[in-house]
Amino acid sequence: MKGKKKTTPNLVIFMDLVAEGDEVLLYLNDRKSWILKVERGKKFHTHKGIINIEDLIGKPYGSEVLTSLGVALKILPADYLDHLEKIARKTQIIYPKDMAYIALIANVRSGSRVVECGTGSGALTSYLANMVRPNGKVYTYEVREDFQVNAKKNLESLGLEKFVEFKLKDITKGIDETDVDAVILDMATPWLVVEEARKALRVGGRLVSFSPTINQVEKTVDAMEKAQFINIKAVELIMRGYKVKVNETRPDTIMVGHTGYIVSGRRC
Numbered sequence: 001m002k003g004k005k006k007t008t009p010n011l012v013i014f015m016d017l018v019a020e021g022d023e024v025l026l027y028l029n030d031r032k033s034w035i036l037k038v039e040r041g042k043k044f045h046t047h048k049g050i051i052n053i054e055d056l057i058g059k060p061y062g063s064e065v066l067t068s069l070g071v072a073l074k075i076l077p078a079d080y081l082d083h084l085e086k087i088a089r090k091t092q093i094i095y096p097k098d099m100a101y102i103a104l105i106a107n108v109r110s111g112s113r114v115v116e117c118g119t120g121s122g123a124l125t126s127y128l129a130n131m132v133r134p135n136g137k138v139y140t141y142e143v144r145e146d147f148q149v150n151a152k153k154n155l156e157s158l159g160l161e162k163f164v165e166f167k168l169k170d171i172t173k174g175i176d177e178t179d180v181d182a183v184i185l186d187m188a189t190p191w192l193v194v195e196e197a198r199k200a201l202r203v204g205g206r207l208v209s210f211s212p213t214i215n216q217v218e219k220t221v222d223a224m225e226k227a228q229f230i231n232i233k234a235v236e237l238i239m240r241g242y243k244v245k246v247n248e249t250r251p252d253t254i255m256v257g258h259t260g261y262i263v264s265g266r267r268c
């Protein structure tokens with residue numbers, strides 16, 4: 001049941017109710033939550049007790065369900081970020097702060113055709129797939145079959161696999177696609193792909209590469225200059241969180257000091 005109307009004398013509220021087949025987030029606190037599919041006749045076990053999944057059907061989103069131990073869990077619709085936090089990691093994945101900036105400066109949008117390497121755990125692939133849909137495509141290259149299998153599962157759990165073509169191939173041996181809008185690299189030797197990227201990109205298309213070390217940045221920029229890319233830039237994004245409390249607000253004591261550098265340029 002979706003968008004059911006609840007009326008009071010002065011107010012009309014449209015409430016979304018949990019329906020069979022929905023994917024819901026059961027929220028305990030900021031550190032612990034679960035995603036589950038709403039099905040009849042099944043139980044869901046947590047360390048805070050058990051719930052009968054079908055008891056969720058018909059409850060308004062935003063309300064709570066009690067476990068067998070009397071613990072209240074809030075019910076929310078599971079969204080892309082909920083899934084991203086829970087994907088199975090077999091590799092280091094791109095941090096959200098870098099992911100969003102990479103997609104922006106690669107000019108990825110609905111309908112884009114994007115080449116990506118390596119697939120890794122598919123975290124960046126999923127973000128790109130979410131942006132290019134419904135008519136675009138992400139062509140993602142990976143050399144390790146076990147990583148590719150895991151990434152496919154992750155994309156399937158997000159319902160985004162149809163916007164991705166998974167390629168089991170060493171990208172330094174060549175990019176099969178031509179006239180693509182962007183090439184995005186998160187791999188150990190991006191400088192070995194720059195010439196291939198130039199051939200694959202349409203004129204005006206963007207190359208963006210993420211690397212944890214500065215020697216990778218130097219080699220990549222050097223290769224991009226030789227391949228006559230323009231607007232070549234290298235940046236590092238540093239994000240600092242805050243502990244917010246009235247009259248006591250201050251930066252978090254511990255922060256992620258470094259993730260990687262982002263090199264970008266445009267094919268001329």
Ligand SMILES: C[S@@+](CC[C@H](N)C(=O)[O-])C[C@H]1O[C@@H](n2cnc3c(N)ncnc32)[C@H](O)[C@@H]1O
Nearest residue numbers: 093094118120121122123124142143170171186
């Ligand atoms: C750091 S991981 C990528 C993580 C990914 N961006 C994510 O967010 O989940 C780097 C991946 O690049 C792959 N890789 C490295 N060199 C490659 C190459 N020449 N061709 C294809 N894949 C490569 C590795 O096997 C590894 O899975």
